[in-house]
Amino acid sequence: MRGWNLPGKPTIKDIARLVGVSHSTVSRALNGSPLISSVTRERIQAIADRMDFEFNEGARRLKNRKTGIIGVLYYSVLNDFRSSLYTNELFRDLRHSLERVGLDALVVEAYNDQSGQSNIARLIRQNKVDGFVIIHPEIRREDYELIKVHKLPIVHIHMISDGISRDSVDCFFTDNYEGGHLAARHLIDSGCRKIQVVRIDENEAEEFRQRTLGCLSALEEAGFIVDVEGFFSCDCSYKGGYRLVRENHIHLREYDGIFIPADIAAFGFLNALKEEGIRVPEDLKVIGFDDSPVGRMTLPSLTTIHQPREELADKASKRIRSLLFDDTSDEPIQEYVKPALVIRESS
Numbered sequence: 001m002r003g004w005n006l007p008g009k010p011t012i013k014d015i016a017r018l019v020g021v022s023h024s025t026v027s028r029a030l031n032g033s034p035l036i037s038s039v040t041r042e043r044i045q046a047i048a049d050r051m052d053f054e055f056n057e058g059a060r061r062l063k064n065r066k067t068g069i070i071g072v073l074y075y076s077v078l079n080d081f082r083s084s085l086y087t088n089e090l091f092r093d094l095r096h097s098l099e100r101v102g103l104d105a106l107v108v109e110a111y112n113d114q115s116g117q118s119n120i121a122r123l124i125r126q127n128k129v130d131g132f133v134i135i136h137p138e139i140r141r142e143d144y145e146l147i148k149v150h151k152l153p154i155v156h157i158h159m160i161s162d163g164i165s166r167d168s169v170d171c172f173f174t175d176n177y178e179g180g181h182l183a184a185r186h187l188i189d190s191g192c193r194k195i196q197v198v199r200i201d202e203n204e205a206e207e208f209r210q211r212t213l214g215c216l217s218a219l220e221e222a223g224f225i226v227d228v229e230g231f232f233s234c235d236c237s238y239k240g241g242y243r244l245v246r247e248n249h250i251h252l253r254e255y256d257g258i259f260i261p262a263d264i265a266a267f268g269f270l271n272a273l274k275e276e277g278i279r280v281p282e283d284l285k286v287i288g289f290d291d292s293p294v295g296r297m298t299l300p301s302l303t304t305i306h307q308p309r310e311e312l313a314d315k316a317s318k319r320i321r322s323l324l325f326d327d328t329s330d331e332p333i334q335e336y337v338k339p340a341l342v343i344r345e346s347s
Contacts, residue, residue: 010051019044028326070103070320071129073110073120075136075159085264085292086307087135090158093309094133097317103130110136110143118143124150131320137161137205153323157316159207170323170332172315176207179305179339180214183259183287186303188222190285190347192257195219197226198244198269199233200261208236211261211289232258234265241268249276256284257347263290263304270298270346285347300345308337 012030016023021040029036029044036044072094074087095105106129108119120143123129131153139161147154156164156171187195197215200208219226232248234240241260245252249272252258260266266288273280280286280300288295288304295302319333 010048015044015047015051018047028322066130066324067128068103069106069129070098071120071123071132072105072107073132073134073136073139074107075110075138085294086290086309087158089293090135090309090313093313094157094316097310097313098133098320100314101317101321103317103321105133110134110139121146124152130324131155133157133316133320134161135159139164153320155316155320155323157312166334168332170319170334172312172319172333172335172337174207174307174312175336175338176210177214177217178336179289179307180211180216180259180261181218182214182339182341183211183261183289183305184215184218184222186287186341186343186347187257187259187285188218188224190257190281192285194255195224195226195257195259196255197231198241198258198260198265199231200236200265201233201240208261215259215261236262236265238264238268241265241270242272243268245269245272245276245278249273249278252278252284257287258284259287259289261289263288263292263295263302266302266304267294267298270300270302274299280346287347291342295342295344298346303344303347304342306340306342308339311337 012023012026016026019026019040021044025036025040026044026048029041030048072091074091091107095107098105106123108123110120111118118140120132120139124146129152132147132155134154134156135158137159141163144161144164154169156169158173160166160169160171160173184195197212199212216226216228232244232252234244241264244265245268252273258269260269266286270280270286273284273286278284286303288302289307291304291306295304315335315337
């Protein structure tokens with residue numbers, strides 16, 4: 001039910017008149033433009049919701065010769081179960097967020113798994129997409145140049161391609177450093193006095209490195225002496241976490257708290273601890289990172305750091321739409337979204 005009795009469907013001009021701003025301000029606000037203050041954006045969105053306002057995307061696309069389709073480029077390794085726990089949830093949130101701003105997602109691997117040929121070039125040649133949201137660490141330089149030549153907007157989310165300066169592109173990330181800091185603080189506040197960190201061996205991926213650095217920073221701030229040379233390490237997989245315990249179960253008994261910067265490895269870790277008779281959380285408190293839905297079902301349930309997937313997807317979707325349809329700032333946006341601690345039984 002609308003809050004105002006207006007003839008026909010409400011328009012951007014109707015909202016502008018009620019708020020007392022220009023219709024271009026309303027358009028930018030509804031697209032999440034950073035040029036509009038958060039207070040004004042929230043006020044405009046609230047009025048739009050009360051008026052049941054919807055964008056007329058069909059007309060807009062015809063006017064601008066747009067397909068309304070955004071290519072979501074992902075890395076083939078994300079098909080692996082070890083990585084898909086988080087990224088599958090991110091894809092779902094991204095699809096929903098794009099739909100809310102009137103766009104559709106075409107999810108494709110950036111490169112053909114068999115031939116290695118670029119799907120980016122194919123999509124551009126066939127005029128299949130209006131822009132790209134990229135979840136990929138290795139986009140080729142020639143593909144970036146092709147995107148630039150065709151003046152297609154791009155937004156990075158969760159990760160960024162090697163060799164690309166973050167200051168030069170629009171990107172939205174979890175604040176992994178803050179997440180690692182939160183994890184360590186929780187273990188300290190839970191009474192742990194001998195805390196260790198598991199290093200994830202994924203070719204020193206930046207996200208894992210930042211999580212580890214954040215954890216170490218919090219430990220040092222609290223006066224802990226951390227034996228960096230004594231770090232445990234495993235790959236980012238269930239088997240990796242499981243194998244770590246089976247190979248180091250005697251040494252692990254020296255600690256009362258441990259941070260594993262990936263939930264999937266923490267799941268294998270928990271299972272192996274149970275087999276070795278190490279009680280969680282009585283003997284060893286465990287905290288992961290990602291907030292995978294599986295973590296609610298492990299025994300014990302896994303304390304973890306929640307990655308703000310929904311917020312990342314929402315920001316990326318609004319930004320790509322704004323780049324497509326608005327006279328928005330050409331200055332790229334880089335934003336790190338704060339994670340949150342989720343306390344469960346393992347700590």
